[in-house]
Amino acid sequence: MLFNEKELSEECGVFGIWGAESSQYLTYLGLHSLQHRGQESAGIVCNDSGKLQGYRNLGLLSQVFDKPEYLERLSGNSAIGHVRYSTAGENKIENVQPLFFDFSNEQFALAHNGNLTNAITLKKKLEQVGDIFISSSDSEILMHLIRHSKKKLFEDKIKDALKQIQGGFAYVLLTKGSLIVALDSHGLRPLSIGKLPEGGYAVASETCALDAVSAEFVRDVQPGELIIINDDGMKIDHWTNDTKMAICSMEYIYFARPDSNILGVNVHISRKKMGINLAKEKPVAADIVVGIPNSSLPAASGYAEASGLPYEMGLIKNQYMGREFIQPNQSLREKSVRQKLAAVRSVIKGKKVVLVDDSIVRGTTCAYIVQLLKDAGAIEVHLRVASPPFKYPSFYGIDIQDSKELIAAQKTKEEMRQQFGADSLEFLSEKGLISAIGLNFDTPYQGLDLSYFNGDYPTPLYDYEEKVSKDLKIGKE
Template structure:
C-alpha cells in the first residue's frame, strides 16, 4: 500500500440499544433477553433498573451484557414488575462506569432512572450553564443533562416537567424513563433513532430500539414511536401524547445500512430487504469484472446477496467470521491491529484462490479494516480484489448518535477515490450513490425530503448541530454543508404509506 491508513481498527459504532417493559412478573429477566437481542448496538457496558413495588434498584457494569450479569445474583437482585435496560457504546462522554446506563437519581421526593439512545447536540452548552448555576454532574454523559432540566423545571407535575425538559434538548434521542409509578418513552422531533412499541401475550407493553428485540421476548409489534411523541405506560395502560407538534421525519439511513439487525423493520421497511436492494442498485451503478461475490460478515451479507443476484455471479463464503469475537479493539501497534482483524475474520483460500473477487462491504469509514481484508484475500490467492461499498462515501461527521464526530477520521473526506483505492490495496473501488441509496431503502414517504438522514454523504444536515457547529467551520465556509432549521410544521404517520394505519398522538390511554 502506498500510503499509511488511519491508525484505528475499531468499527463504526452506534451509541446504544434500550429496552423497557411494564407490568411483567419477571421484568428484569425479560429486559435481559431484550437487551441480548440488541447487543450489536452496544458492547462497552450494560445495565438494568427494576421497579420493585415503587422502589428502583440498579445493576450495571462495563463489558458485554452476559459479562455484567455473569453472577446470577445480580439479575436476581432486580425484582419487580417493571424495568428498563441499556447496552452502550460511547459517543458523548467517556467509557467509565459512571456513564453506564440506565442512569439513576434519588431526589428528595422520588427516584428516577433514564436510558438514552442518541446524542444531545446542545448538551455541552446546557452543562456549562447548569454548572455555573451550581449543578453537580455525576457523569460526562450528555444524557444526564435531561435529568437536571427535569428537576429544575418550574412545572407543577412530573409529566409537565418532563415535557418542559424535552422541549429544550436538541439532536437525536430516544429516551426511556422509569419512575416508581410509570414508564415514559420519548422520541426526538426528527425521528432519527428507531423506537417501537410491542405487546406481550398477556397484554403488557414493551418499548425498545428495534423490532428484533420484540420478537426475542415474544412481543407483537404495535407501532413505531413517532417524532415528538411522549408515551406513558402505567397500571392504566398506554397513553400516547406529544411534547411538541413541530416535527418532521429524518430516519438515520445508517440504521438501514449497518446498525439495525436484518430481521428488524424500521417504519415498515425490512432491513435485510433494504440491504439486498442496496446490493442490487450497487451492481447496476458500479459493475465489476469478477468471478464471484464475497460479502464481509455479517452486516454486508444481505448486500452481497443483492449484488450477486443482479450480476448473476456466484455469492461465495470467501470470508468467515469468528462469532466469538465481539468487536475489533483499538490496538497500540500495527502488528497487533492486524492480528485483531485476523482473529475476527479469515479468508477461505479454496474459494478465492485464482479468482477475481468482488468484495462487498456495507461502508468504509476509517478504512483500516478494509485494507486488512483485501490483504487477507490476496494472501489467500485472490487474483484481483474489486471493492464495492453498498453505501455512499462518508465525507461528513454524524452528530445524532453515531460514533463519527470528526472529519479527520473519515477516509473519503481526506482522500480521492484513486488514493483510497491504493490505500486499500484494491484493484478498484466504488460506492453506491446517494440517490441509489434512497431508492434502495425505498421508504414510502410522501412528505418533504426523503424521510432519511443522508448528511454523512451529502452534507445536508436536517437540523442545526448547535455545540458541534464549530467542528465544521471549514466545510461551512466552503459551502460544502448546510443545515435545515428546526421543524415548524407537523409530520403525520400517514405520510409513510407502510405505517399509515398507525394513529398519531392522541393524549388518550389505550388499556
C-alpha cells in the same frame, strides 16, 4: 464494514417493560438482543411496588449479570435497561445507564440512546446556577432540566425539559407509576413498542428485542411523541408538533440487526436491495461475489443476484473474536485482522472477485483485506461499497465527530483505490440508497438522515457549529 482498528460503533440500546412478572428477566433478554448496539456497559432498574432498585456495571451484559443474585435481587412488574457505547462521556461507572435518581420527593431512572448537540451549553448554564453533575454523559442533562421545570405534573416537566434539548435522542424513563417514552423531533434514533402476551408493554430500540420477549409489534414511536404507559394502558402525547422524519440511514446500512424492522422496513431486505442497486449502478466483469462478514453479506447476496454472478463464502470470520479486541499499533492490528478473518483459498484462487462491503469509514485495514484475497490467489479484486462515501461526521449518537477520521473526506476515490490496492472501487449513489430503503415520506431525502454523505444535517448543531463549518468546507473541496 471492513475491519478497522476501531470500527464504527453503534450508539446504545434501550429497553423497557411495563406490566409483566419477572420484568428484570424479560429486560435481560431484550438487552441481550441489543448487545450489538453497545458493549461497554449494561444496567437494569426495576419498579418493585413503587420503589425503584437497580444494578449496573461496566462490561457486556453477561459479564455485568454474571452472578444469578444480581438479577434475582431485582423484582417488580416494570423495568428499563440499557447497553451502552460511549458516544458522549467517558467509559466509567458513573456514566453507566440507566441513570438512577433518588430524591426526597421522587425516584426515577432514565435510559438514553443518542447524542445532544447543545449539551455543552446547557451543562454550563446548569452549573452556573449550582447544579452538580455526577456523570460526564449528556444523558444526565434531562434530569436537571426536569428538576428545574416549574410545571406541576411530571409529564409536563418532561415536555418542558425536552423542548430545551437538541439533537438525536430516544429516552425511556421509569417512575413509580409509569414508563415514559420520548423521541426527538426528527426520529433520528429508532424506537418501537410491542404488546406482551400477558397484556403488558415492551419498548425497545429495535424490533428484534420485542421478538426476544414474544411481544407483538404495536407501533413505532414517531418524532416528537411522548408516550406514557401505566396500569391504565398507553397514552400517546406529544412534546412538540414541529417534526420532520429523518431516521438515521446508518441504521439500515450497518447498525441494526438484520431481523429488525425500522418504520416497517426490514433491515436485511433493505441491505440486499442496496446490493442489487449497486450491481445495477456499478457493474464489473468478474467471476464471483464475496461479502465481508457479517453486516455486508445481504448486500453481497443482492449484488450477486442482480449481476448473475455466483455468490461465494470467500471470507470466514472468527465469531469468537470480541469486537473490543483493539490493538495499539498497525502491525498488531493486522495480526488481529488475520485472527478475525480468513480467506477460503479454494474459492478465491484464480478468480476475479467482487468484494462487497456495506460502508467504508476510516478504511485503515482495507488494503490488508484486499491483499488477503490476492494472497489467496485472486486475480483481481473489485471493491464495491453498498453506501455512498462517508465524508461528514455525525453528531446524533455515532462516534465519528471529526472529518479527519473519515478517509473519503481526505482522499479522492482514485486515491483510496490506490491505497487499498483494489483493481477498482465504486460506491452506491444516494439515490440508490434511498430507493433500497424505500421509505415514502414527502421530503427530498425521503425521511432519511443522509448527512454522513452530503453534509445536509437535519437539525441545527449548536455546540458543533464551528467544527461543522470546517468539516463542510473540507468535504466539498
